[in-house]
Amino acid sequence: MTTEYSGTGxxxxxxxxxxxTRERPTRRGRPDLTVDRIVHAAIDLADTEGLSAxxxxxxxxxLGVGTMSLYTHVPGKGELLDVMVDTVYGETSDPPVLPDGDWRARLAHVAHTNWNxxxxxxxxxxxxTTRPPLGPHTIAKYEAELRAVEGIGLTDLEMDAVVTLVNGYVHGAVRGAVEAAQAAGRTGMTDEQWWYAHAPYLETALDPRRYPTAARVGTTAGEEYGGTTDPTQAFAFGLDRILDGIAVLVAGRPDAAPPAAGR
Known part of the structure; x- marks a missing residue:
């Protein structure tokens, strides 16, 4: 659930x-304190304790400094959050590098980069980030994502829509992976322990005569994934279907790019 909005500063x-454009320590500012140190400390804090912290x-x-020392460099939390987001957007490469190959491989790379x-x-x-922090890494990220579909026959608006579609899919799909990764630590119970505790009751409640499809498919999926789902597998399956749909759009253009290899 969204708790903060970028662009509020x-x-x-x-x-x-x-x-x-302005690193603004005053004469009273600590010489060892910089915007970069503050931003990376904030990212470390959010990574380890969550955004609510x-x-x-x-x-x-x-950082081991007084709170007022930060205001010499960063006006407030809103501006700090913008720089945090822009900074993590620039962690991979600047500008981001796309792999050689067809548009499908490039878009898959975009999706996996965002997932990770x-x-x-x-x-x-x-x-x-509907009002994105308009920093150098944010703009470089958008440029690279657009270049993934440049020259394949789409209009500028379609290029923007395709990038938005892929990024939106990743945003939704990765929630399951994050929740799964955090579940054991926050509940004190692994997936296997959870299933073991619930199994005796499910065997009684889940009557295959009443729910034949759910019983069959659920059993097959559970045996395959060792749980209710495998977020990584689900992400890969959904991404392929998204790319299949984009391929249909591209194929309908008069100056369409050649089909992806093996497709």
Whole structure:
């Protein structure tokens, strides 16, 4: 569930921080404290304790400085959050590098890059970016994602829509993987332990004569995945279906790109 929104800080101050047009320590500022140190401390805090733990006070404690020292460099939490998001967007490469090959391989690379970023930084799922932080890494990310479908016959609006579709799919699909990864730690019970505890009751409640399809498919899936689902497998299956749909759109264009190898 979204708990924060990007783009809530002062626009002039956020953009100055994002593009580092003004590193603004005053004479009273600590020489060892920089925007980059503050931002990486905030990311570490959000990674380990979640976005709900993020505050200027907690970041200051993480750095071992007084809270007011941060305000010499970062105006507030809104601006800090924008720079945090932009910073993790730039972790892979700047500018992002796409693999050689057809558009399908490039879009798959885009999807997996975003999937892995969410797994490294689950707090990103709680940040609404409909008003994106317009920093260098955010724009480089968008540029690279558009280049994945450049020259394959789509209009500019369709290119934007395809990128939005893929990113939206990843955002939804990765929630299951994050929740599965966090479940054991937060509940104190592994998936296997959970199933073992519920199995005797399910055998009584799940009557295959009343729910024949659910019993058959559920049993098959459970045996395959060792649980209710395999988020990674589900992600790969869904991504292939998304790419299949985009292939239909591309094939309908008069100047369509050649079909993907093996498709």
């Amino acid at each position: 002062d626009p002039a101050r956020s953009l100055a921080l994002l593009w580092r 993020l505050s200027m006070r907690r970041v200051a404690e993480h 970023r969410y797994l490294r930084h689950p707090w990103l799922l709680q940040v609404a």
